[in-house]
Amino acid sequence: MHIGFIGTGNMGTILIESFIKSGVLSPSSIFATNRTMEKLNRLKAKYPGLKTGTCRDVAREANVLFLCVKPKDYRGVIDYIRQDLTHEKLIISITSPVGPELLDRILPANKTARIIPSITNSVLQGVTLLSFGSRLSSDDKKYLMSLMSSISTPIEIDESVTRISSDMVSCGPAFFSFLMQRYIDSAVEETSICEDEATRMMTSMIIGLGRLLEEGGFTLSELQAKVCVPGGVTGIGLNVIDKETDTVFLNTIRATQEKFQQDLLEVEESFQDQKNPYH
Numbered sequence: 001m002h003i004g005f006i007g008t009g010n011m012g013t014i015l016i017e018s019f020i021k022s023g024v025l026s027p028s029s030i031f032a033t034n035r036t037m038e039k040l041n042r043l044k045a046k047y048p049g050l051k052t053g054t055c056r057d058v059a060r061e062a063n064v065l066f067l068c069v070k071p072k073d074y075r076g077v078i079d080y081i082r083q084d085l086t087h088e089k090l091i092i093s094i095t096s097p098v099g100p101e102l103l104d105r106i107l108p109a110n111k112t113a114r115i116i117p118s119i120t121n122s123v124l125q126g127v128t129l130l131s132f133g134s135r136l137s138s139d140d141k142k143y144l145m146s147l148m149s150s151i152s153t154p155i156e157i158d159e160s161v162t163r164i165s166s167d168m169v170s171c172g173p174a175f176f177s178f179l180m181q182r183y184i185d186s187a188v189e190e191t192s193i194c195e196d197e198a199t200r201m202m203t204s205m206i207i208g209l210g211r212l213l214e215e216g217g218f219t220l221s222e223l224q225a226k227v228c229v230p231g232g233v234t235g236i237g238l239n240v241i242d243k244e245t246d247t248v249f250l251n252t253i254r255a256t257q258e259k260f261q262q263d264l265l266e267v268e269e270s271f272q273d274q275k276n277p278y279h
């Protein structure tokens with residue numbers, strides 16, 4: 001059984017390394033390719049057992065194939081390997097605008113799924129978002145759930161919440177590290193603390209907060225109430241944050257939804273001559 005990866009950029013590499021780190025896949029069960037050789041050679045040097053080849057080699061050998069390229073590259077890759085995608089192969093998109101409905105339509109002979117990963121999977125944490133194509137059996141779904149649970153908490157999502165779920169699990173690490181950075185920058189600007197010290201404190205606090213939420217049995221609002229003693233400093237700070245962030249996330253969600261609609265349109269246009277799967 002081979003698991004294939006076309007594209008070993010950020011996410012392809014994170015998935016390969018996380019599966020190996022978790023022990024669920026051995027390097028020799030992985031078959032990978034990339035457009036330019038450098039990233040592939042780096043992986044091969046780190047995991048000598050890992051198999052590499054052309055896109056068509058990977059498509060031919062893999063039983064399960066992760067397409068880890070940007071949305072605009074899906075069409076080219078699929079056209080190139082289509083002849084090698086025999087019906088028993090399971091083809092996986094890792095990008096939000098290439099969903100199971102589209103995959104089912106453009107790959108009418110194959111089993112398909114979309115699995116949206118997160119950079120947090122590299123430490124075997126965080127969520128992966130799963131959406132299944134119509135031809136997957138319950139055993140296929142169980143297999144994918146089990147594979148993804150080795151590196152994450154897998155959650156099956158409804159198509160209607162694809163973007164907002166991806167915002168939270170996939171963009172979330174960038175959004176929240178940006179907020180942390182902004183807090184640190186303000187602390188350095190306004191007080192005598194240095195950046196290194198503030199970063200160490202902030203990072204350690206966030207790790208502790210994560211553990212507390214995981215183990216401490218607090219809801220988010222219970223946690224705020226616990227820290228916010230009457231007449232104390234936390235309440236003063238929270239009042240400011242409440243006012244200043246009023247529309248931040250609403251506007252963020254609106255902007256990402258708008259970009260998602262554009263991406264969906266572009267991907268749909270790139271496959272527009274394949275509206276009828278029997279053409």
Ligand SMILES: NC(=O)c1ccc[n+]([C@@H]2O[C@H](COP(=O)([O-])OP(=O)(O)OC[C@H]3O[C@@H](n4cnc5c(N)ncnc54)[C@H](OP(=O)(O)O)[C@@H]3O)[C@@H](O)[C@H]2O)c1
Pocket residue numbers: 006007008009010011012033034035036039055068069070071073076077094095096116117118119170
């Ligand atoms: N980054 C994230 O946190 C994240 C999270 C969830 C989902 N995703 C999704 O993951 C996908 C990839 O994102 P990324 O950040 O990993 O992008 P990336 O770093 O640019 O990786 C894409 C890789 O695909 C390779 N590629 C492009 N066309 C190819 C072809 N025809 N044959 C073989 N390889 C090809 C590129 O090769 P070159 O080396 O030649 O450029 C590149 O290494 C995107 O669709 C994104 O939506 C990303």
